[in-house]
Amino acid sequence: xxxxxxxxxxxxxxxxxxxxxxxxxxxxxxxxxxxxxxxxxxxxxxxxxxxxxxxxxxxxxxxxxxxxxxxxxxxxxxxxxxxxxxxxxxxxxxxxxxxxxxxxxxxxxxxxxxxxxxxxxxxxxxxxxxxxxxxxxxxxxxxxxxxxxxxxxxxxxxxxxxxxxxxxxxxxxxxxxxxxxxxxxxxxxxxxxxxxxxxxxxxxx
Numbered sequence: 001x002x003x004x005x006x007x008x009x010x011x012x013x014x015x016x017x018x019x020x021x022x023x024x025x026x027x028x029x030x031x032x033x034x035x036x037x038x039x040x041x042x043x044x045x046x047x048x049x050x051x052x053x054x055x056x057x058x059x060x061x062x063x064x065x066x067x068x069x070x071x072x073x074x075x076x077x078x079x080x081x082x083x084x085x086x087x088x089x090x091x092x093x094x095x096x097x098x099x100x101x102x103x104x105x106x107x108x109x110x111x112x113x114x115x116x117x118x119x120x121x122x123x124x125x126x127x128x129x130x131x132x133x134x135x136x137x138x139x140x141x142x143x144x145x146x147x148x149x150x151x152x153x154x155x156x157x158x159x160x161x162x163x164x165x166x167x168x169x170x171x172x173x174x175x176x177x178x179x180x181x182x183x184x185x186x187x188x189x190x191x192x193x194x195x196x197x198x199x200x201x202x203x204x205x
Contacts, residue, residue: 001117003197005124010146015124017117018201024114027107031115034108034181037098045094052077052085106204112184113200123147123191128154128173133163142171151187153179155195176200 001022005013057077065072079087100108116122125145130137138161142150149170154161157175165173172183176199184190192200 001114003117003122003124003192004120006145007125008141009144017197018205021110021201021204022114022117022122024107024110026115026118027111030104030108031111031181031185034100034105034112035185037100038180038182040096040098043096045090045092045096047090047094048092049086049089051087051089052079055083055085057084108181109179109184110204112181113204116184116190121189123189124194124197125191126194128152128161128191128193129158130160130164133160135164135167138164138171139168142168145191147189147191149187150189150191151183152191153196153200154193155199176203179203 001017001019002014003017003022005015052075055077057075059075062073062076063070073081076084078084113122123145128141130141142148150172152161152165152171152173153176154173155176157173157178161173165171172187174183176196179200
């Protein structure tokens with residue numbers, strides 16, 4: 001598979017990449033499973049509901065058992081009543097994690113990268129650095145390369161890049177070891193350094 005190689009001015013060339021990572025068929029079902037599992041594993045249990053033993057209520061019987069014509073009722077905390085407890089409440093200990101096998105994860109990531117390559121959404125650069133931790137410098141660099149909304153993957157993420165990218169809503173900079181399916185499918189363009197490309201080929205082979 002040939003990937004587009006660019007420099008700081010956006011001038012283009014090509015370079016070869018491994019077909020086992022960038023030349024696979026697209027497996028939509030597997031990619032969907034990866035994205036859902038990744039989002040679920042990042043989810044935290046925040047909601048908490050009360051069962052009938054936790055709501056504030058009186059233990060007095062609302063009305064006598066027989067003779068009123070109404071249904072029997074023992075407590076106002078019944079889940080059938082407005083303001084009563086939930087039958088199966090959400091708890092702060094909910095576990096939303098989904099397991100994905102290592103072989104499936106590697107195959108899914110390779111499938112995403114292959115589809116991005118086919119759609120010409122991957123660019124490769126020798127290195128990607130800024131001399132100072134300034135947002136303006138990074139924004140100018142991205143603009144001069146002819147890129148808009150972009151995910152930048154480097155072999156190692158230095159502090160200058162990390163600090164410079166924090167206030168840019170359309171640019172995300174991550175290290176190769178942090179590559180994930182959600183970030184890859186979110187951005188229209190992915191910019192890889194040569195070192196990051198080698199790292200990804202090693203990780204997902």
